[in-house]
Amino acid sequence: MGPKRQPTLDEVAARAGVSRSAASRVINNARHVSQAKRDAVARAVVELGFVPNPTARALATQQVGAVVLALSHHDPALFTDPFFAQIILGVNAELEKTELELLLVLANSTQGQARLQRILKSRRADGVMLMALHGDDPLAALADQHDIPVVFGGRPLHAEPRWYVDADNRGGSRLATEHLIGLGRRHIAVITGQMDTDAGASRHRGYLDAMAVAGLDPSRVEHGEFTEAGGAAAMTRLLAAYPEVDAVVAGSDAIAAGSLRALKAHGRTVPGDVAVVGFDDLLTALHTDPQLTTVHQPVHGLGREMAKMLLSLIAGEEPHPLILPTRLVHRASA
Amino acid sequence: MGPKRQPTLDEVAARAGVSRSAASRVINNARHVSQAKRDAVARAVVELGFVPNPTARALATQQVGAVVLALSHHDPALFTDPFFAQIILGVNAELEKTELELLLVLANSTQGQARLQRILKSRRADGVMLMALHGDDPLAALADQHDIPVVFGGRPLHAEPRWYVDADNRGGSRLATEHLIGLGRRHIAVITGQMDTDAGASRHRGYLDAMAVAGLDPSRVEHGEFTEAGGAAAMTRLLAAYPEVDAVVAGSDAIAAGSLRALKAHGRTVPGDVAVVGFDDLLTALHTDPQLTTVHQPVHGLGREMAKMLLSLIAGEEPHPLILPTRLVHRASA
DNA sequence: AGGGTTATTGGAAGCGCTCCCGGGCCCTAC
DNA sequence: GTAGGGCCCGGGAGCGCTTCCAATAACCCT
Known part of the structure; x- marks a missing residue:
């Protein structure tokens, strides 16, 4: 050595x-x-x-020189979603401009939660980015308990944090639904992600918005997880309950990919029999057959903006919450 | 607050x-x-x-209480591969048992490299896990320059680090090729990943091993990146150069997925006309059509073992390098 | 030329913790 | 009865850096 x-x-x-x-x-x-x-x-x-x-410096200046990105989710496997990879990439891109290090905390288990608690209390980091909170997530309350800047990625379900960056879930989903309506579809169903998630609930709300304006029946709904398996299962239930569906608004690309699979298994063609639109516009959307028409959300940008906001908070500024625009990407499935 | x-x-x-x-x-x-x-x-x-x-404690004890996981790759997008997510999950699982924090360093850019250098020199961490090194990667040499434990995930191309954990790439690829031979295929091609990568080269070598034993022609080879796009392009070239291929050994699941797509585009059926076997056995392997027969490598375990090895190194022990077994998973594509 | 700034400079006091050391203490063995 | 050996215990010296402060030195204006 x-x-x-x-x-x-x-x-x-x-x-x-x-x-x-x-x-x-x-x-x-x-x-x-x-x-x-x-x-x-x-x-x-x-x-x-x-x-x-850096340790000595940190002790003297009371500034650690590191921030944490905490990802909270009940199912560790969910972390495999490229969505998180993009977030990390975005955060990292912004952090690379500074001297700050990135602490990664996977706060799924109670283990992880305790760890995050410790980090906050002991000031092991100068700031925190918190992602993917379910409705009842105890992490949401953590922000207020400690004198350390916290920015949220996406909003927790029943709280409006002081600082967050989110995508325009409701608007995007409305866009998707309107597109389907414009295509002449009338029996439009929705497969939501977990409803104890703001993203899940907001995207559902966007669907309701568009259906209401068009005077269509918005009752064809199934809930599932934000996974391919969840999407496939939900689609199967949907087909059984409402065989007349001619379009589906999926809560995510993974869900959409699952529905595509289920649709094919049940002999329906896409977009002929049933049009499908996803949400996220990750690489997955290009790898389905047919390629997915989907709502693009700037995931990388979301990570970047979270980091930016945290940096400005650390610098003592007072940034405003940020909602990033979404837009429809036209491909083959709708 | x-x-x-x-x-x-x-x-x-x-x-x-x-x-x-x-x-x-x-x-x-x-x-x-x-x-x-x-x-x-x-x-x-x-x-x-x-x-x-923790800062004060670190200063007094000369132990930081954190380790870094550094991922080196030329293309940031590669990080999106669920492979890395699994590694991180594995590392995290092991780290959760301790008080150690996880510092994530994406060392693609020269920026990132400099940052890693700084971390090493300034002892910002008690140990380092280094992954995905290309042949010429300057990071490989870093290990010796600082008095800090470093374990490699996978081996750099032309060096045998003191501590590493790797999957049995050569053996796995040989298994895959033998399976194809056992199926009666005789015109077996190989699509490798980057050859400036130990994984790329070793998997190619495993193919050569099996072909040599069977006395078959091992010259049908194309190189590409470890991506779906790379696989598709390579497959297309392969088809043009050797229209007689009846099987292909792919360097990864992503590559295999790409070949599947190219094969379909060229009107070949799988596994009828051409049998395909992948490498990795990530979730992708389940989402292709047909589902991929592939070599399973324990990615999560790889992460876990890296962390374990680093921990034991930090504890002052002298662990041995580790090569994790791979095995063939039979599905529909071969 | 004199009073008042404004630049430099090194000493020293921390930041919050660990850990070595020497001083009591009590208990046992001779 | 007393010399050792544990056990406790608090004092104090760091760990490597920043930063306040008082002391000089250099410079400006009228």
């Missing part, structure tokens, strides 16, 4: 022939240092390969 | 009427404390809601 110990600021100062305070000022690019000392210190830093110890 | 400041150990000690040292001993469950003081401190801890400050 390499060098046994990193040089300390004292050693740098000694080598440069200045006081530790002066060296510190140079490192932090602060004022009140002569150019001569500045150069001397800079040289010593290079020669010694000095890198400031 | 909540309480402005967390109580310190001194305050706990004062309230319990003991010295700070004694309080510390109780917190760390060390010996040489009377039961009476133990109780007094415990009570004070609860009353004050004390949680030790």
